[in-house]
Amino acid sequence: MDVRTLCLGILALGDASGYEIKKMVAEGSFSFFSEASYGSIYPSLTRLTEEGFVTCEFFSQDKRPDKKIYSLTEKGRLALTEELRRDPGPDKNRSEFLAALLFAEAVSPDRIQNLVEERIDEHRMKIRSLQKLLDEAMSPASHFVINYGIAMQKAALDYLEHHQASLIKKIIAAGPTE
Amino acid sequence: MDVRTLCLGILALGDASGYEIKKMVAEGSFSFFSEASYGSIYPSLTRLTEEGFVTCEFFSQDKRPDKKIYSLTEKGRLALTEELRRDPGPDKNRSEFLAALLFAEAVSPDRIQNLVEERIDEHRMKIRSLQKLLDEAMSPASHFVINYGIAMQKAALDYLEHHQASLIKKIIAAGPTE
């Protein structure tokens, strides 16, 4: 899904500024399964406005920088529906951590153990932050999606906790790492 | 992790051509947590060669297109080790499917049910293909990584199977979708 459609979808849930869209993909319910940078959000919103899929209202704020609030137009809503009619592509998982594990066989088992333990902590934190999000989530779909995220994080955590020791043992057994 | 480092890492596990690297990230042990296109692999290998991180040998094959086999140099191995010393960034999950669920609240429950069922099938297939990979995997790390992938796929499958019905029910209850 391109950033264009992502913006359309987020605006379908409510008006927002570019900054708020960025916050949602970085920290909100979207944070688990999407990302987008300012460098793609702002140009997308500009183009979407030019093409009539969204409208933009300018707010001069007193004690804050000016704000541009974008709203979906009927044309935009139609375009989104059209986009959602096509089958979603497969999920994509990127993990520098797993890549490092594969590549780092020649690296000290201590370092690997350390890496795994850090990762376990990160999963615990992520679970906590998703559980917090759950309280704010209103729609059934957002509940479903956040709980999906929690389930995934728990599965990763569980796997790491239960297979950590055996990995280290096997790596030590497999090769004398210089 | 950029494609440059990915190439370095894969070449650390054995010599390969650009085509083979692409195959590994698309179908091999790497397929679960990384991706790279020809448009990034070939230029990376060219630059890596120019900079002395890899060497390239040309093979004229009889019944196949010519092949360029790349090998890691000592300098390349050092650069990889250096790269792996830094902490890996957080995992990134992208899911058009979950995005579609969130955005598609106004879409018919039938369509959502359909989407979820398709996804369940895809997870089942993915699990089977990962289990096949497991037979070929040699190193302890690749076993660990593939089993990690299987655990994740199973968790997703499990979640969808167990929460599917309740999602549909809630969506029907929540709003009369026109």
Place this chain on the structure above:
DNA sequence: AAGCATTATATCGTACTGATAGTATTTTCT
């Protein structure tokens, strides 16, 4: 024999990331 998959290299337009810049306020630390 036609048509598609596989093996292989390579490029190109477009999209996206990550970093950076600018400006103003509130919060936190010492």
Place this chain on the structure above:
DNA sequence: AGAAAATACTATCAGTACGATATAATGCTT
């Protein structure tokens, strides 16, 4: 109180990567 850091906002740009496509020979299937 004053400094430092975080928050709130917009925006651009160089570099990087994606996805599609070109090319070309061979093998497999119907």
